[in-house]
Amino acid sequence: MYIFKNAFQNLFRNPGRNLMTAGIFLLIITMSCVALVVCNGANDMAKQYKDRLSTEVILNVNEMKVSEAWEKDETFRKPGLTDELIQKIAASGYLKKTVYSAQMEAVADDLKYTESNDYGDIEIQRAGEDPAKTRIPQYILSGFEDVSQAEPFQSGQAKLAEGGTFPGDDNECLISDTLAELNGLKPGDTIRAKSIYYTDKQGNPLEEMELKVSGIYHREYGEGEKDSGYEIFTKYKILTDPRYTYEPVFYADFFLKNPRDLEAFAREAYASGLSEYYSLGTDTVAYDAFVKPIEQMSIIAMIFLCVVLVLGASILLILSSLIVRERKYEIGVLRAMGMKKSKVAAQLVLESALIMGVCLIMGIVLGSLFAQPVTDMLLANQMSQALDGPSLAGGMGGTSFGGLATDNRPITHISAALGLTTIMELVGIALVLTGVAGAVSAACAMKYEPMRILRERN
Structure with a gap:
């Protein structure tokens, strides 16, 4: 002491x-x-x-191969990527989970925008696809199984406003606060949307979809990014419905149980029907x-x-x-x-x-x-x-x-x-x-x- x-x-x-x-x-x-x-x-x-990054396998179009094939043969058409094929690949035993999404360019003539829009028609032809008559796109529809898993929400770049919820039903959507303010929209309101294509690949007219606003999001944009507010988030299933879409652009991120299984998983995916014009790989650039x-x-x-x-x-x-x-x-x-x-x-x-x-x-x-x-x-x-x-x-x-x-x-x-x-x-x-x-x-x-x-x- x-x-x-x-x-x-x-x-x-x-x-x-x-x-x-x-x-x-x-x-x-x-x-x-x-x-x-x-x-x-x-x-x-x-x-x-x-x-x-070591377990995430990204599915992308091999644009170089598609362009080379199209230059050699103008009748070449890129093999399509379907929801059924993605689901088949996602069932692989090498995977612990799969995050897939679809995007579609759309129009909604009833909505107001921050910039004036051209309501005329254009003809577009993607590499490996037939030319098609379309409208000029006004916004992007992004569909996810779970919208809360979308990259902007996961990274914190986008946040759901108070009083709203993430889409639960297939016909629900999230809109930006920019779009909501311009059009006086709030959760519970309904908007009408349509693909920029007039018909599907078989020539059948595409229907207009009706989406219920379940919530409003605010998004922070980084340097060099434009605050357009034109991305609308909805459910994956509605964008794969042939009644509404010509052919959405599919994105899929597969997460391996073991990073060493990449080659084996790729072989299995190609054996399941994945075309050589699609590539599977990790994001070495980000690493x-x-x-x-x-x-x-x-x-x-x-x-x-x-x-x-x-x-x-x-x-x-x-x-x-x-x-x-x-x-x-x-x-x-x-x-x-x-x-x-x-x-x-x-x-x-x-x-x-x-x-x-x-x-x-x-x-x-x-x-x-x-x-x-x-x-x-x-x-x-x-x-x-x-x-x-x-x-x-x-x-x-x-x-x-x-x-x-x-x-x-x-x-x-x-x-x-x-x-x-x-x-x-x-x-x-x-x-x-x-x-x-x-x-x-x-x-x-x-x-x-x-x-x-x-x-x-x-």
Whole structure:
């Protein structure tokens, strides 16, 4: 009890040297807290992206093969991708889940738009398809099994407004707040939509669909993206109904149970009827563009942490030895009074522990305040370097990186939250530093003989 009381009183008897020690402790803990939060946040984000990108298999049209075939033979027609084929591929045992969607260009003459629309007809011909007479598209209908799983909602770019719900029935839809304000629409209202094509592939006239507004969404657009508000989200099933659609554009993301099964899954998909004019592969562009910079960010944080700990510990060692030399007479008096070496050492360690305890709390608070700005700055710098400054181009449904396209959006935010793991790591660092400082102080104190110290009085 005496040791604890004396150690506590010594904190106020010698404020100058204790404040100097506290300043070093506080600086180390604060910087370590920032570095650990950045490192752990970056590692978590990189792991999420790696897990998704390594198991996500994207089904895309091989435009190069289609164009080459069409140039050789103008009668060439691209093999169609059907809902039945996607469902057949999705039944593979290699998959843990499948996220598929369909998109259709549509018109709705009853709605108002932010820009004037041309209501005339045009003739279009996609590579590998017959020419067809169509209307000029006014908006995009995007259909999902579960609209909440759509990329804009998953990434947080789009949010459902209060009072609305995601579509539950096949004839329900979500519209943008831009479209809702222009037309005075609210949940429960009905809109009419029609494909830009007049007939299906057999020449039968397409019907007009009636969609009930189940909710309204607000979407934040990135740099280079246009806020058109013309994307309407609905259910996947209605866009595969031949009464309403000419041929929707299908998208499918397959998620493997094991990334090593990619080749086996591809062989199975082609054997199921998938044409060679479609490709299956992982998004290597997104991995190189987004994951590697985050991993480098984590490495930078770890290097910074190591430098802080090495320099901080070195300064503490020197400071502790100097403080003991300054307190040599005090130590001599305690030893002459009969206090054992172990108790003197325990008092010095306890003083360091009390200072460190206060600095640990303050350092965690300060570190948590600085962590998010530092994380944002490092992230912006890493992404800017990886994407060669302004070469990142965002567009509808994807991103361009080095001239290559990816459907994944760049990482724009990493949450620098202070978790229990980080706190435990900081406590461990504090204990090590306290032990080192206390051990050096005790070792230096034990070198001096009490009678010699009192005799010399310096």
